[in-house]
Every structure is written in structure tokens, then in C-alpha cells.
Amino acid sequence: MAIAEKTAVGVTVFDLQFAFVQRQRRSHVARTSYLCWSLLTFLLAFSTQSAEMPLNMTQGVTEISQQVYDLHMKIFYICCAIGIAVFGVMFWSIIHHRKSKGVEPAQFHESTKVELLWTAFPVVILIIMAIPATQTLIAMEDTSEADVSILITGSQWKWHYKYMDHKVEYFSLLATPRQQIDNKLSKGENYLLEVDRPLVIPTGKKVRFLVTSDDVIHSWWVPAFAVKKDANPGFINEAWTRVDHPGIYRGQCAELCGKDHGFMPVVVVAKEPADFEQWIAQESATQAAAKEAELKLLAMNMSKDELMALGEKTYMGYCAACHQPNGMGIPGVFPALKGSKMALEDLPAHIDIVLNGKTGTSMQAFDKQLTLSEIAAVVTYERNAWDNNTGDLVQAADIAKAQSK
Amino acid sequence: MSTVTTDPHAHAEHEHHGPAKGLKRWLYTTNHKDIGTLYLLFSLLMFFIGGAMAMVIRAELFQPGLQIVEPNFFNQMTTVHGLIMVFGAVMPAFTGLANWLIPMMIGAPDMALPRMNNWSFWILPFAFSILLASLFMEGGGPSFGWTFYAPLSTTYSNDSTALFVFSVHIMGISSIMGAINVIVTIMNLRAPGMTYMKMPLFVWTWFITAYLLIAVMPVLAGVVTMVLTDKYFGTSFFDAAGGGDPVLFQHIFWFFGHPEVYIMILPAFGIISSIVPTFSRKPLFGYASMVYATSSIALLSFLVWAHHMFTTGMPVAAELFFMYCTMLIAVPTGVKVFNWVATMWRGAMTFEVPMMFSLAFIVLFTIGGFSGLMLAITPADFQYHDTYFVVAHFHYVLVTGAIFSIMAAAYYWLPKWTGHMYDETLGQWHFWCSLISVNVLFFPMHFVGLAGMPRRIPDYALQFADFNALISIGGFAFGLSQLLFVWLVVKCIKGGEKATDQVWEGAEGLEWTIASPAPYHSFTTPPEIK
Numbered sequence A: 001m002a003i004a005e006k007t008a009v010g011v012t013v014f015d016l017q018f019a020f021v022q023r024q025r026r027s028h029v030a031r032t033s034y035l036c037w038s039l040l041t042f043l044l045a046f047s048t049q050s051a052e053m054p055l056n057m058t059q060g061v062t063e064i065s066q067q068v069y070d071l072h073m074k075i076f077y078i079c080c081a082i083g084i085a086v087f088g089v090m091f092w093s094i095i096h097h098r099k100s101k102g103v104e105p106a107q108f109h110e111s112t113k114v115e116l117l118w119t120a121f122p123v124v125i126l127i128i129m130a131i132p133a134t135q136t137l138i139a140m141e142d143t144s145e146a147d148v149s150i151l152i153t154g155s156q157w158k159w160h161y162k163y164m165d166h167k168v169e170y171f172s173l174l175a176t177p178r179q180q181i182d183n184k185l186s187k188g189e190n191y192l193l194e195v196d197r198p199l200v201i202p203t204g205k206k207v208r209f210l211v212t213s214d215d216v217i218h219s220w221w222v223p224a225f226a227v228k229k230d231a232n233p234g235f236i237n238e239a240w241t242r243v244d245h246p247g248i249y250r251g252q253c254a255e256l257c258g259k260d261h262g263f264m265p266v267v268v269v270a271k272e273p274a275d276f277e278q279w280i281a282q283e284s285a286t287q288a289a290a291k292e293a294e295l296k297l298l299a300m301n302m303s304k305d306e307l308m309a310l311g312e313k314t315y316m317g318y319c320a321a322c323h324q325p326n327g328m329g330i331p332g333v334f335p336a337l338k339g340s341k342m343a344l345e346d347l348p349a350h351i352d353i354v355l356n357g358k359t360g361t362s363m364q365a366f367d368k369q370l371t372l373s374e375i376a377a378v379v380t381y382e383r384n385a386w387d388n389n390t391g392d393l394v395q396a397a398d399i400a401k402a403q404s405k
Numbered sequence B: 001m002s003t004v005t006t007d008p009h010a011h012a013e014h015e016h017h018g019p020a021k022g023l024k025r026w027l028y029t030t031n032h033k034d035i036g037t038l039y040l041l042f043s044l045l046m047f048f049i050g051g052a053m054a055m056v057i058r059a060e061l062f063q064p065g066l067q068i069v070e071p072n073f074f075n076q077m078t079t080v081h082g083l084i085m086v087f088g089a090v091m092p093a094f095t096g097l098a099n100w101l102i103p104m105m106i107g108a109p110d111m112a113l114p115r116m117n118n119w120s121f122w123i124l125p126f127a128f129s130i131l132l133a134s135l136f137m138e139g140g141g142p143s144f145g146w147t148f149y150a151p152l153s154t155t156y157s158n159d160s161t162a163l164f165v166f167s168v169h170i171m172g173i174s175s176i177m178g179a180i181n182v183i184v185t186i187m188n189l190r191a192p193g194m195t196y197m198k199m200p201l202f203v204w205t206w207f208i209t210a211y212l213l214i215a216v217m218p219v220l221a222g223v224v225t226m227v228l229t230d231k232y233f234g235t236s237f238f239d240a241a242g243g244g245d246p247v248l249f250q251h252i253f254w255f256f257g258h259p260e261v262y263i264m265i266l267p268a269f270g271i272i273s274s275i276v277p278t279f280s281r282k283p284l285f286g287y288a289s290m291v292y293a294t295s296s297i298a299l300l301s302f303l304v305w306a307h308h309m310f311t312t313g314m315p316v317a318a319e320l321f322f323m324y325c326t327m328l329i330a331v332p333t334g335v336k337v338f339n340w341v342a343t344m345w346r347g348a349m350t351f352e353v354p355m356m357f358s359l360a361f362i363v364l365f366t367i368g369g370f371s372g373l374m375l376a377i378t379p380a381d382f383q384y385h386d387t388y389f390v391v392a393h394f395h396y397v398l399v400t401g402a403i404f405s406i407m408a409a410a411y412y413w414l415p416k417w418t419g420h421m422y423d424e425t426l427g428q429w430h431f432w433c434s435l436i437s438v439n440v441l442f443f444p445m446h447f448v449g450l451a452g453m454p455r456r457i458p459d460y461a462l463q464f465a466d467f468n469a470l471i472s473i474g475g476f477a478f479g480l481s482q483l484l485f486v487w488l489v490v491k492c493i494k495g496g497e498k499a500t501d502q503v504w505e506g507a508e509g510l511e512w513t514i515a516s517p518a519p520y521h522s523f524t525t526p527p528e529i530k
């Protein structure tokens, strides 16, 4: 991250509950028009032990997500109606036309009229269904005239957000502690759906997302916006949303992207435009200041303890997913750093691979992801942890030198 | 028959010679019944291996948190489970049924190309040994999903990819040879008088399926080869940095993949169309429209592949085209379901195990069809895509669809194959246990998916916990229920009430005119078709 301190996101007042309240308020409106659905939810609510999990698609918090929900319900009702009719006839036969009742089987085996009828009838239903679907789809794909544009880049296994009209960009990583995943700590409310730095967007504005990837295909999904777009390496996809209500909205990567695909959530915070303006101004100031502070750091040397402490933290956050906390890697997939030739001997190569990654492998460039001192620290850490004991200390200035080469 | 001879003595000997003894019989056999049996047993074995992997998946997902396996291994399990079930269980089971039944149904003495038939089976064990062995490599086996999207399967995979590609090639060759054999047999070996429009629907659906196979298996071979060359030989088909496009992979893969799902369901339609009339004691309703519906499904299946790719960022016009074509498939599929129901209408039904599986098929496959129709609605698909809703959908069409039809077929023709009636009580137990557990397993997945749980994840948010526990319990129960089937089959082979030639009161068709068990060589002289 290109800043020293991570600004806390000042919206803890809203949490998931808020989104739920929204959902319920809307579903109240819907209920009046969907009598049968209320009956169904009623029945289902009693047939399940899970109180928290919604049993239906979310209506979301945007006009589009509401339209998508309506389409979903419409096609669902059509299916139910057809199902009841067809299975009704079938079960009628099963009950009444059984041999044990002593019936004689009829011998008819075709009827052009009936067959034409049940070919034509579904066509009509499908046309009725296709019209609203087409309208919604065209609206969803119209990304023109956006107020805010954000470049979203997926990589194994984190999201990077860059505001196109401001000097603000940062990575967003899973915030759930490893111990919770390993069942050593009890799991928090937003287990696996929490990040260190959420994406922040203004409410009431058309926000355009430009989605791409640095490595494999990911998919950026926020159910409350009905936005799911694949992040394809080398190509940019577009999507948009306009969120009416402030709140925190959670989603996940939806395309299998390797080992930690299940561990790259998306969290979006929607703020009133004024709050958003304030946030982004403060954020660009902090990021600019951090860049300056970084330059000053070049003149300073960190002690071994400082380097190792920062290095361990950075390693656990950015490297351990692949190289494993104990530095042993996963044989055949991710190399071990413990006892690796590069970590023990070739220092320039070590710095180079961390800065620039290695193309054609999942070892990514950390140049833009980490600060100079973090890179210096993590290299120091790798050269001294797990009995690597080279005694090498690497300082931010060494990294800056390698960078400028 | 492999030889034609005019020597009367040799001829007589030929008619009476039975199978060779021991292992050689199975290794060298060119007999369609032996090869059919081999295919069926092989697919049963694969069903259990793939099933064991599903059990690992469900055990890990029983509770939130990582308990049993690492994410990397979890991904290998989802990948290989899918590959084994599609290519190892469902497809060979249908080929086995084709081998056993097509010659007997059209009054032919054997498949047209018996030596190729032997070969197409015997390369399969090698293909799957290679695939399974790759799991023991350094870094494990393929972990990029059975859909092996690039660049996860190219740049970012380990060397098991090479083995994966090789084994898929062998599976493809086997399928193509099987398909050629089916087509040549049907076109050339029908008994005199057996016109196309008199063929049983199982033969018809397989005939169409075989054309689908020949059309798309080479596409699969092409795409795995492109993966191989991208990974090892410096090409950039799917790498933007070299001028390629990762989405191109998906277009090619699904151009194979969508017809592939019909390859796995058309023969099922044929099976259900054989069983429902028998136990309704009434001819199939709308035979001709069944044939036309199957053909139009097959044709449409080439025009809908991109409905698997709505979120990849296609032009609106393309999205609309694929949405409309996909919705259209509901029409011929509906015709089939309506025809089956009309066949039952005013029949005189009985409910032996094959009929029970067929009835379950009609209801549950239709539910899978409904969720398919929902998935076709592009805007809604943006929400469903890559969630458990999709997992629910394709397990309804493949497990309660394809696999239930295979079960129905096994029960229906088992007396003809073994000469013994199966144990009806045990069969009903198997059916009811399967029916209940399969729905506990797959039905809640619809809700979990709608609530937003992505597929292919080894761990999940807490709200999904209760449903996942329930799903896992259903999974274990379904897995255990299948042991009843093995027990039943073993019992039936060993003995049981002697089956009559016709076996089922309402059964019609050439296979019911010959003895039970079917003699090693049947229809050495063509039967007369009225």
C-alpha cells in the first residue's frame, strides 16, 4: 500500500443490519403486489432452521437490482404455474389411471391439435418473458454518462481500486484473521465478508466500474447492486450502479481464481455525496503525504528488529497465501523460501523478483502494492526467518536503488 | 458376427460358441453385450470414485472454517469430481447401454465395428488412471475446475495439466469411436423392415447424440491442445500479452460444453420414452414429435453456448441472441415432458422400480429445466451465475436427470441381461432412499445460491452454515444409498426369480422377443418386423 497509515473508514454506524433493514423495507412494498410470494416466504420461514439466511434473491438497493429481482420472481411464478399444471395432470394419472384400479388402458397415441397447442403456448409465454428481460438488460449495459469511474483490478487474491478522477488508489484484502479460518478463534459476524479497506462510492451518482485483472480471471460481484462482471486479464469490462441509500454492501469473487478464490471478498461502502467528497479529499491528501514521507524514509535506516517486525506483518499479509506462513510453500505450485538459493544467496535477484514479479508465473510484482520500507522489510524477513539466518539487512534506500535501475 | 462363412459346419459351430473363459474373454471381446457390460461396470466404479470426491467436498463444507482439506486440494476435488462424473460415469454408462441395447433393438447381431468397439472401451481405463494418478504429483492434480478456464489452466497451473490434457484426449478418442460405431450400426444393420421411423426412441436419441459427439469432441480436443501449447510451447491463444484472449477459451470450451450437456441427456430421454409406455401399458404419445423435438434440441444446442458466459462482457446484441435461443430450447423440451404425461394419461399404470425412477426423472428433471429457464434470463443470470443456484441446476439435470435415467434403465433391462428378476423390495428401498436424500442434497442449494454463496469455495460466510450442514447430510445419505444398488445388482447376477422373455407385461420391442438372459449371440438371422 502506498500509504503508511490506513485511514479508518468512518462508517461503522452502518453495518450489515442496515442493508437488511433496507431489504425488508423494500420487500414490504413488494409484498402488497406479490401476495402469493408472501405466503411462500411465510411457509419457508418456518421450514428452515436458519434465521439469518435470506431464502430468496436480494432485491438489492438499486433500481436495476429491483428490476432483476422482479424478473426473477416473474419467471419463477411462470415456472411454478407450468409445474403445477403438468405435475397435476401427471399425479392425477398416477392416482386414477393405475392398473390396480382395474382400468383398461386407452390406446390413443397422437393428436396433432394438442401437440401444436403445447408447442405454440410456451412460445407465447417466452415472448412475454423476453420483453422485460430485454429492457432490463439494455439498461444494465448502458454505462454512458457516469459521474464517477473506478478501475477495479483483481489479482490473486485481492482487489485493487483506483479512482480515475482522483489520485486515490489502494488494495483491498480479506480482513478475517487466519485463526478464525483455522477454527482457533471463534468466527466474527462478517466472517470471510470483511476487508481491510472497502471501496467507497457516493450515493445517488452513476458509478462506472472498469473491471480487469492482473493474472487469472476473477469476477467482481455485489449482489445488492446486481453487478457481477468478470475481470479478464488484458481486457477491460464495464458495469455501473447507482445506489440510493448509504450502507455497507458485501460480495465475493465469483470466478474460480485459484487456491484462495474463497477468500477474496468485496466490500463497498456507499456514502452521501458530501461525505464521499470529504473522504476522497482526505484520502488523496493522505496518499500524497505518504508518498513524501516515503522519500524521507530513504535517508533513514531501520533496525533489524523493526525490519523483522514489519517484514513478518507484510509477509503474512501478502506472501503467506502462496509461500505459506512457515516459508515452505506448496511443492510443485509455490516454491519454498526457506532454504531457497535466492533467499540465501542472490540478494539482487531476490529484490528484483519481489519488485517486478516473474511473468508467466503467479509471482506478481509487488512494486505498486507495497511501500519501499515494506519491501525492504519483507526481503529482510525472508532472508532471516525460518533458519535462513543470512544476517542481511535490506533498507528502503536499497529498494529505491533497485527500482531506478 | 465377425466372420461370414459358407461352410455349414463352421456356421453351426459359430452359432453355438459361447464366450471365452477368464480374463481373456473381457480383454479380447468383440461382443457387444460383453463390451456393454464392461462399460456399465466401469461407469459404476467411476461413479463411486467421483462420489467419494463429492463426499470429501461435502465433509469440508459441513461446517464453516477449514477442517479437513486445504483449499488447493479442495479445488482438485471439485475439478476431478466433475471430470470423472461427466466423462467417467455418465457418458460410459450411456455408451454401455447403447452397446447392449441398440443391436437388440434394431435386430442386428452385433455392433457394426466390433474390434473398434473393444478398443474404444479399453483405452478408457488408461485415460482415467492417468487423470487419477495426476492427483499424486507434486502440487497435486488439476485444480482449475472441470471447465479449465485459461489462464488458470495455462500459466497458473502446475504440470499435472499435461496429464490432464493427455487423458482428456484419450477420453475424446474413445467417445468418437463409440459414436462412429453407433452411427454405422444404426445406418447399416437395421433388420429389414425396421425403417427409421419405426426405431425405438432410445435408438433415435442415441443416433442424434452420436452426431453431437462427432461434432463437438474434436472441439474439445482442439481446446485442450491449445491449453497445452499455451502452457508449454509458447503460443498465446488465450494470453492477452501475446495477442490472444482468455475469453476465446470460454467460447471454444462451451461450443463443446453445451452440446455435451445434451449428449448427457438425450439418451436419457430415450430411456424414459421406453419405460413410461411399458408401465402405462399404452403406446408412447407423439412418437414423431419426440423425434423432431430431439432433433431440434440437438440443433439448438449449437446456438446457445455463450449463455454460460453472460458475465464475461459480451456485446448486448450477443447477449440478447443467446438469451432468446436458450429460451427457445424450453419449447422442444416441454414437448417431451408433455408427451410423457400424455402417455400416462388414461393408461393402466404400475409402479415397479424402473417406473419410479422414470417418474422421479420427469418431475426432477423438469425442475432442473425450470431453473435452466431462469438462468437463461440474462439480467437474472448476473445474480445466479457461479453461485450454488447453478450447482443446484446442473445437479438436478445430471443426477436426478441423467443418473436417475441410467438407474431406471439398469432396473428395466437387468432381467434381460441377467435372466433374473431383481429384488423388488430392495429396489424400492434404493429408490426411496435416493429420492429423499438427493432432494435434501440438492434442493437447498437453490436457496444457498439465491442467498449469494459462490460455487467452488472451500469455506463460506456464517449465514450459509445451517443449509450447508443439511446439504452435506443429504450428500452422505445419497452416497450410502447407492451401496444398496450395488448389493441389488450383485444379488441379481447371482440368482433370483427367473425372468420371462417379455419380462414386463407391457414391454414392446425386439429385445423382449429373445430369451432372458439374452443369448451371447442374438439375431444372427434378422427378425421379421411387422
Ligand SMILES: [Cu+2]
Pocket (backbone or CB within 6 Å): A154, A157, A217, A218, A219, A253, A254, A255, A256, A257, A261, A264
Ligand atoms: Cu478471484
